Structures are given as structure tokens and as C-alpha cells.
Amino acid sequence: MTMTTYKPRRVNDITPQKKVESQRGGGTAGCVLANRLTEDPEISVLLLEKGKPSFTWSSRVPLLSCNFRTNTLCNIFNSVPQKQLGGKAVKIITGCGLGGSSRINAMLYTRGLPCQFDAWSEEGRKGWSYEELLPYFLKSERALDETKNGAVHSVTGLWKNRSFKSYFKTTDSNPVEPIYGVAKASYTIDEHSHRSDTASAFLSSQEERHNLHICVDALVSKIVLNSSKGVSAKGVSVERYSQKSDLVEILAKREIIICAGTIGSPQLLMLSGIGPRDHLLGLGIDVRKDLPGVGSNLRDHACIPVSFNVPIKDSLENTMNSSFSALGQLLEYITTGDGAFRAPIHEVHLWAKTDMLLFQSKKILDERPSDTEDPQTSVIPDIEILATSFGDLGKSDKGGFSLWAVPVKPQSRGVVRLTTVNPRDPPACNLNLFGDPRDRLAARVALRLCLRIKEQMATNGYPITDNIVPKGDMDAALDSFVVERGRSLYHYCSSCRMAPEHDTLAPGVVNDELRVHGVSNLRIADASVFPDILSTHLQATVVAVAEKCADMVKKARNPLA
Numbered sequence: 249m250t251m252t253t254y255k256p257r258r259v260n261d262i263t264p265q266k267k268v269e270s271q272r273g274g275g276t277a278g279c280v281l282a283n284r285l286t287e288d289p290e291i292s293v294l295l296l297e298k299g300k301p302s303f304t305w306s307s308r309v310p311l312l313s314c315n316f317r318t319n320t321l322c323n324i325f326n327s328v329p330q331k332q333l334g335g336k337a338v339k340i341i342t343g344c345g346l347g348g349s350s351r352i353n354a355m356l357y358t359r360g361l362p363c364q365f366d367a368w369s370e371e372g373r374k375g376w377s378y379e380e381l382l383p384y385f386l387k388s389e390r391a392l393d394e395t396k397n398g399a400v401h402s403v404t405g406l407w408k409n410r411s412f413k414s415y416f417k418t419t420d421s422n423p424v425e426p427i428y429g430v431a432k433a434s435y436t437i438d439e440h441s442h443r444s445d446t447a448s449a450f451l452s453s454q455e456e457r458h459n460l461h462i463c464v465d466a467l468v469s470k471i472v473l474n475s476s477k478g479v480s481a482k483g484v485s486v487e488r489y490s491q492k493s494d495l496v497e498i499l500a501k502r503e504i505i506i507c508a509g510t511i512g513s514p515q516l517l518m519l520s521g522i523g524p525r526d527h528l529l530g531l532g533i534d535v536r537k538d539l540p541g542v543g544s545n546l547r548d549h550a551c552i553p554v555s556f557n558v559p560i561k562d563s564l565e566n567t568m569n570s571s572f573s574a575l576g577q578l579l580e581y582i583t584t585g586d587g588a589f590r591a592p593i594h595e596v597h598l599w600a601k602t603d604m605l606l607f608q609s610k611k612i613l614d615e616r617p618s619d620t621e622d623p624q625t626s627v628i629p630d631i632e633i634l635a636t637s638f639g640d641l642g643k644s645d646k647g648g649f650s651l652w653a654v655p656v657k658p659q660s661r662g663v664v665r666l667t668t669v670n671p672r673d674p675p676a677c678n679l680n681l682f683g684d685p686r687d688r689l690a691a692r693v694a695l696r697l698c699l700r701i702k703e704q705m706a707t708n709g710y711p712i713t714d715n716i717v718p719k720g721d722m723d724a725a726l727d728s729f730v731v732e733r734g735r736s737l738y739h740y741c742s743s744c745r746m747a748p749e750h751d752t753l754a755p756g757v758v759n760d761e762l763r764v765h766g767v768s769n770l771r772i773a774d775a776s777v778f779p780d781i782l783s784t785h786l787q788a789t790v791v792a793v794a795e796k797c798a799d800m801v802k803k804a805r806n807p808l809a
């Protein structure tokens with residue numbers, strides 16, 4: 249699909265001094281906001297996105313669009329060396345194009361447990377309890393599975409999800425109570441087996457809206473600030489992303505909402521003089537608002553893949569390494585919407601909790617929370633195992649199968665800082681994976697569980713053998729496997745967290761209405777504002793945050809509505 253099929257009017261050239269009401273970056277959250285705000289004909293929106301739309305056929309095919317090697321919608325760079333991973337850098341990957349990371353992600357639709365949002369609310373985030381957020385989850389969702397529970401799922405939204413037939417005894421992957429066991433994955437996929445990303449769901453199916461302007465290949469290099477009565481945002485400086493061009497200043501009549509993602513949003517704030525004073529001064533940036541929280545609380549999930557050999561017919565290597573098989577699978581996908589090309593990379597989730605497993609991860613104990621934890625949040629699973637039908641995807645005649653061990657309740661906190669004042673240079677991202685020793689404990693238990701699952705599969709007669717696995721299940725062997733294989737699951741969040749400016753846990757950047765502390769007319773709505781990382785995948789909550797932000801903007805304009 250190309251941009252010409254888009255109904256909303258597109259601004260091809262960046263027009264100097266063009267006045268619009270609000271502007272933002274066009275990723276997962278940005279597309280939702282653009283749609284919801286322009287439902288009101290009185291609000292005009294300019295959506296600015298540095299990437300291109302690139303709506304090709306393959307960008308909608310689940311398997312192909314998850315492939316970073318061929319995907320032009322990815323922005324990939326190295327993290328700073330990770331101390332706890334032997335000094336190696338890990339890949340930082342984000343989406344870059346209309347729809348942002350929802351165009352390249354693994355399409356899992358999971359919301360997180362109600363008690364996690366209630367914990368946000370109990371920490372003082374007014375309006376962010378589960379009960380208050382549920383309407384926004386429901387507003388966007390169109391669940392295509394008839395079996396889904398009507399109280400917690402909706403069938404009327406724009407953003408489609410569904411699951412596939414499962415061979416396991418599974419449960420809904422969006423439970424309202426914690427589950428420990430295997431959950432059937434729900435994917436953001438439509439009835440034609442195409443990826444349902446937020447650009448196609450929220451932008452392309454709309455009636456023509458003259459109040460929505462979309463500008464792609466537009467890199468926002470700075471927020472233009474006014475200092476006459478306190479600091480306020482008045483516009484943005486924009487340049488072409490694909491090639492160096494002149495800077496254009498675009499003014500906002502009302503406000504600016506940044507949706508540049510967990511890495512992009514703090515980068516843009518710091519480039520604009522909003523951030524930790526000493527860091528900005530060190531780069532010669534004029535400090536407009538000293539806000540220590542900007543970029544200071546980067547959270548992520550680590551992932552440690554354990555890989556096994558299985559018969560090639562059972563694995564994606566069959567499709568990837570043999571043109572004959574790929575052609576057959578492709579034909580099946582085109583004609584029936586089924587087969588390997590339909591499936592995103594993960595088939596099922598397994599959720600577990602470290603203190604329910606004995607040393608060898610062999611037995612599940614009873615479900616009582618340990619005494620040391622808050623009884624409400626202690627029920628949250630802290631381990632996820634993602635079953636993946638490929639190994640290392642190298643050229644091989646063997647089939648691969650991997651279990652990705654993910655400690656989903658990490659304590660480690662990292663940081664995003666500028667390296668230069670050039671907006672094209674990636675910032676320095678220290679994910680600080682396993683920086684907190686508690687995360688290593690969960691990793692060990694998760695790895696043991698992966699080894700036990702494989703043992704059980706072999707005992708049951710399935711021809712599975714070790715490929716890249718820890719050398720034993722003692723702590724030292726597991727720890728060195730973490731160092732060797734640990735990487736990011738790309739769940740960056742909380743780098744501009746919603747919390748008071750001087751919060752003792754980690755300083756905040758936005759208030760409960762997502763307004764940047766000390767800067768008027770400026771909000772942030774994306775994964776960077778999460779007060780804390782969720783023990784699940786993030787995109788459903790990012791969309792709910794955008795839905796809620798749109799509501800807050802509309803209510804601020806018209807409090808009686």
C-alpha cells in the first residue's frame with residue numbers, strides 16, 4: 249500500500265510557519281492519537297513521522313514483517329556495553345515509519361494484570377487504575393475470537409486481534425487473575441491474516457479528514473520553546489530525515505504531544521534543553537528546564553534464548569532455508585491465509601513464578617506469595633517463556649526450536665543520554681540488563697525451566713536435542729550462559745515516567761495528565777511514560793495510553809463534554 253491510498257490529506261512539503269493545533273511523532277501511539285483527536289472537526293492535527301510509510305505487501309505479512317534483516321522499517325543501533333553481559337553491546341531495535349514499532353513487532357497482544365495498573369494508582373497516579381484504563385483497552389480493541397470474554401474484550405474497536413488453534417490446553421493471554429501455565433497467544437492480526445498495526449488500523453480506514461495532516465520523512469530535531477511566562481512549547485523544528493535539508497519551524501496553535509517512543513522522546517526533550525542540567529551543559533545545550541528524570545529510568549525486559557535441534561519439517565528453518573518449501577508456504581498463505589507466513593514468531597506464552605518452582609524447576613509449589621513481597625503484586629508471574637519455532641536461522645539442514653527465557657519483573661534500571669547534539673545520532677542507551685542481582689535469580693530459574701521442558705519433550709518421545717544451551721544447570725553455568733546469550737526483548741519503557749518531578753523511587757517527567765513538568769503546552773504519550781515496566785508485552789498498554797491522552801486533550805478543550 250502506498251500513501252496515496254490514505255484518505256487523510258498528506259502534507260508533502262514541510263511548510264514554514266504553518267499553524268496547526270498539535271503535532272507529534274507517528275508511531276504506535278501517535279497514529280491512535282491522530283485518529284482520536286481528529287474525530288473532533290474542531291481539532292486539527294499535524295502528524296510528523298521521521299520514517300516513511302512503506303506500505304508494501306510484505307510489510308503486512310506477519311512472518312516477513314518481523315524479519316529485521318530485510319525490514320526497512322527498523323531503526324537498529326548498539327547499546328552501550330552492558331557491564332553484566334561481559335561488556336558486549338546489545339541491539340536496540342525500534343520501528344521507524346508510520347505505525348512505529350507496531351509495524352515490526354512480534355504482534356503479541358497482552359495487556360498486563362489489573363493489579364499492576366492498580367499499583368500505579370496506589371502510588372498516586374490519579375486516573376490510571378485498571379478500572380479507569382479498561383475502557384481505553386476496550387475502545388481500541390476488536391477481538392475476532394468469538395470465545396473471548398465479553399467483559400474484558402471488545403468486538404467493536406479498530407485494532408484487530410485474534411488467536412489460532414492451539415494444541416495445548418491453554419487460557420486467554422489477557423487474564424484478569426494471574427495465571428501460571430501456558431497461555432494461548434493473541435496476535436494483532438486481521439481476518440485476512442495481515443498484520444494489524446496502528447497505522448493501518450487507525451489511519452487508513454478513516455473517512456477523509458481535512459483536519460488531519462500527515463507528514464512523513466520529517467525528523468523533529470527540536471521543540472521550540474518560549475520563555476516569556478515560564479517555559480512553554482510553541483512549535484517544532486523539522487528537517488527531512490532521508491537527506492539533510494533546511495530546518496523548518498512549525499508552530500502549534502494549542503499544544504504539542506511527543507510520541508517518539510522510549511528512546512526518541514527523551515532524546516528530543518534533551519535536544520530541546522529539557523533534561524538533567526549537568527548532562528545538557530556538558531554538551532553545550534542551553535538548559536531551558538532542569539528535569540533530572542528525562543532518560544533516567546530506562547526499563548526493559550531481557551531475553552535469553554535457549555536453542556534446540558528438531559526435525560526440519562517442524563521448524564521455520566524449513567521455510568527460510570529452502571526456496572521450494574517457502575514457495576509452498578507462500579502459496580498456502582496467499583490462497584488460505586494460513587501456514588508459516590501467517591504465524592508471527594512466538595506460538596505460546598508460558599508464565600511462571602520463581603518462588604513456586606523448586607531448585608530444578610521440576611515441581612510447582614502452592615501459590616502463596618512469599619512473605620517478603622507486597623501481597624497484591626507478589627502474585628504476578630516473574631518469568632515468561634516464549635516458545636519459538638526457529639533456532640538461530642543460520643544456513644543449516646537441521647530444524648530449530650527455541651525457548652526464550654524472559655525475567656518479566658526486572659528491577660534493573662538503565663539510562664538514555666545524548667552522545668551529540670545531532671538528532672540523527674543515536675543516543676547512548678544503557679539498558680543495564682541484569683544490573684540488579686535479583687534479575688539474575690529469575691533468569692536462572694527461567695533457564696532451568698527451559699531445560700526441563702526440553703527434557704520432558706524428549707521423554708515424551710519427541711526427537712529434540714541440544715543446540716545452544718547452558719553447560720549444566722548449576723548457577724555458574726547458567727550465569728555464564730546469560731552473559732553469552734542475554735539480550736533485549738525490545739520492551740523499552742519508562743524513560744520519561746509519569747511521576748512527581750522529585751519522586752524518590754525515580755524522578756518523573758510527566759504528570760498524571762501526561763504534561764511535562766514545568767513546560768506548558770507539552771505532553772508525552774508513548775511507552776516512555778509508563779510509571780513502571782509491566783510484566784508483559786507493552787503495545788496494548790501503549791495504545792490505551794494514547795486513547796486516554798486523546799480523551800484528556802478533548803476534555804481540556806471542552807470540559808463539559
Ligand SMILES: Cc1cc2nc3c(=O)[nH]c(=O)nc-3n(C[C@H](O)[C@H](O)[C@H](O)COP(=O)(O)OP(=O)(O)OC[C@H]3O[C@@H](n4cnc5c(N)ncnc54)[C@H](O)[C@@H]3O)c2cc1C
Pocket residue numbers: 273274275276277278296297298299341342343344345346347348349350352353354355356357358466467468469507508509510512513516671737738739740773774775776785786787788790
Ligand atoms: C522488535 C520488537 C518486537 C516487539 N514485540 C512486541 C509484541 O509482540 N507485543 C507487544 O505488546 N509489544 C512488543 N514490542 C513492544 C511494542 O511494540 C512497543 O513498546 C510499542 O510499539 C512502542 O510504541 P511507542 O508509540 O512508544 O513507540 P514507537 O511505536 O516506536 O513509535 C515512535 C515513533 O516515533 C518516531 N520518531 C522518533 N523520533 C522522532 C523524531 N525526532 N521525529 C519524528 N519522528 C520520530 C519513530 O520513527 C517511530 O515511528 C516489540 C517491540 C519491538 C521493537
